[in-house]
Amino acid sequence: xxxxxxxxxxxxxxxxxxxxxxxxxxxxxxxxxxxxxxxxxxxxxxxxxxxxxxxxxxxxxxxxxxxxxxxxxxxxxxxxxxxxxxxxxxxxxxxxxxxxxxxxxxxxxxxxxxxxxxxxxxx
Amino acid sequence: xxxxxxxxxxxxxxxxxxxxxxxxxxxxxxxxxxxxxxxxxxxxxxxxxxxxxxxxxxxxxxxxxxxxxxxxxxxxxxxxxxxxxxxxxxxxxxxxxxxxxxxxxxxxxxxxxxxxxxxxxxxxxxxxxxxxxxxxxxxxxxxxxxxxxxxxxxxxxxxxxxxxxxxxxxxxxxxxxxxxxxxxxxxxxxxxxxxxxxxxxxxxxxxxxxxxxxxxxxxxxxxxxxxxxxxxxxxxxxxxxxxxxxxxxxxxxxxxxxxxxxxxxxxxxxxxxxxxxxxxxxxxxxxxxxxxxxxxxxxxxxxxxxxxxxxxxxxxxxxxxxxxxxxxxxxxxxxxxxxxxxxxxxxxxxxxxxxxxxxxxxxxxxxxxxxxxxxxxx
Numbered sequence: 449x450x451x452x453x454x455x456x457x458x459x460x461x462x463x464x465x466x467x468x469x470x471x472x473x474x475x476x477x478x479x480x481x482x483x484x485x486x487x488x489x490x491x492x493x494x495x496x497x498x499x500x501x502x503x504x505x506x507x508x509x510x511x512x513x514x515x516x517x518x519x520x521x522x523x524x525x526x527x528x529x530x531x532x533x534x535x536x537x538x539x540x541x542x543x544x545x546x547x548x549x550x551x552x553x554x555x556x557x558x559x560x561x562x563x564x565x566x567x568x569x570x571x
Numbered sequence: 572x573x574x575x576x577x578x579x580x581x582x583x584x585x586x587x588x589x590x591x592x593x594x595x596x597x598x599x600x601x602x603x604x605x606x607x608x609x610x611x612x613x614x615x616x617x618x619x620x621x622x623x624x625x626x627x628x629x630x631x632x633x634x635x636x637x638x639x640x641x642x643x644x645x646x647x648x649x650x651x652x653x654x655x656x657x658x659x660x661x662x663x664x665x666x667x668x669x670x671x672x673x674x675x676x677x678x679x680x681x682x683x684x685x686x687x688x689x690x691x692x693x694x695x696x697x698x699x700x701x702x703x704x705x706x707x708x709x710x711x712x713x714x715x716x717x718x719x720x721x722x723x724x725x726x727x728x729x730x731x732x733x734x735x736x737x738x739x740x741x742x743x744x745x746x747x748x749x750x751x752x753x754x755x756x757x758x759x760x761x762x763x764x765x766x767x768x769x770x771x772x773x774x775x776x777x778x779x780x781x782x783x784x785x786x787x788x789x790x791x792x793x794x795x796x797x798x799x800x801x802x803x804x805x806x807x808x809x810x811x812x813x814x815x816x817x818x819x820x821x822x823x824x825x826x827x828x829x830x831x832x833x834x835x836x837x838x839x840x841x842x843x844x845x846x847x848x849x850x851x852x853x854x855x856x857x858x859x860x861x862x863x864x865x866x867x868x869x870x871x872x873x874x875x876x877x878x879x880x881x882x883x884x885x886x887x888x889x890x891x892x893x894x895x896x897x898x899x900x901x902x903x904x905x906x907x908x909x910x911x912x913x914x915x916x917x918x919x920x921x922x923x924x925x926x927x928x929x930x931x932x933x934x935x936x937x938x939x940x941x942x943x944x945x946x947x948x949x
Binding site for chain 2: 461463464467468470471474532534535555556557558559560
């Protein structure tokens with residue numbers, strides 16, 4: 449029986465994405481990923497992850513928008529989201545995150561152990 | 572000359588407000604009009620045979636007569652401004668003197684007409700001094716304007732640098748994030764200890780870079796204070812508590828003596844004030860070179876009780892006299908790791924809160940940073 453947690457990573461920084469996916473799989477998760485923000489919601493619907501790691505500042509579509517769209521869909525609304533950002537660190541952004549149903553936020557540069565800790569705590 | 576015409580001339584002469592006289596070749600008065608005679612306290616018929624020595628101080632009389640002789644010798648009308656005494660009061664007159672000649676061009680004497688211009692001169696003097704004052708005022712205001720402009724320019728420069736720094740800091744976080752995770756992955760894949768130590772170094776430096784980024788971001792935060800009613804004692808105590816936690820591995824002693832009442836509130840931005848206190852404490856810590864560090868914090872009320880002063884006294888390395896003058900300048904730093912904005916930001920925070928900051932220090936004897944903040948009980 450496959451008990452590996454499926455973790456979706458959405459980040460348009462391809463190198464970061466590759467490294468984080470590697471970390472997750474080395475740790476024992478089942479990572480799925482996309483670097484395309486436009487395609488991200490569809491990908492979540494298809495793969496049904498247990499948890500989502502979402503970059504907030506992406507080209508084309510922001511992480512906030514992605515989170516908002518996921519919240520609007522009944523099949524994805526309950527998937528917990530952990531945001532990752534180097535930019536949105538101020539208090540006013542925390543309100544925006546709450547509105548978009550983002551449970552936790554990690555500030556880049558992220559400590560991989562923190563990611564694992566939050567995945568375990570949140571999902 | 573017919574008697575009628577002569578009468579008209581005489582009337583004219585005596586009614587004109589200007590002073591008119593006629594002297595002979597030896598500068599002895601022959602006649603004068605009523606206006607002049609009145610000044611001399613005589614009647615016009617009494618002038619005949621008198622000289623300037625009879626009416627004026629010797630020095631002035633001598634000058635008048637020298638002028639007379641010169642004009643009679645050279646010929647032509649001479650126009651000048653002259654000192655004059657009228658009823659004991661010194662005046663300034665405008666005078667025209669001309670030699671008088673007969674039909675054969677033989678010199679007969681000298682003719683003079685003059686009038687009082689004292690009030691015009693006085694007005695001119697007043698105007699002059701007003702002009703001078705105006706110039707001084709303008710100069711003073713120009714200086715103020717230049718200072719204000721420089722301050723503004725400096726503030727704008729800092730704001731620009733802040734925006735720039737924030738952008739760079741945010742942008743750097745992404746690549747740093749990738750490096751950090753990559754290093755973690757390599758560490759999990761290789762078991763070679765010699766490689767792991769390199770990776771640990773990378774990790775350590777990433778953490779250091781992150782601290783630099785965090786500092787940059789805190790400097791660049793918008794400096795518009797969000798005033799709140801702040802319990803100043805609690806704020807200070809919290810800063811000290813955080814400081815102790817931050818440096819708990821090091822030998823630092825902090826003593827807090829506070830005259831402030833626990834319930835004393837001030838109108839201040841708690842984030843700004845926290846950053847101010849933390850910055851001062853960090854500076855104190857960085858001045859301890861190996862020896863046991865002691866920081867005494869004392870807060871006292873200033874008379875008449877509308878402000879209070881907090882002294883942060885350390886026993887660190889102190890500041891040299893030449894460095895003292897540059898402390899608040901942007902990008903001035905003596906530290907190997909530092910960008911020199913800490914005290915600039917402190918000064919800005921203090922200015923925004925209408926307070927004062929003063930630093931006294933002697934090299935190798937420690938430093939006292941005095942912060943004065945107004946109490947605006949809310």
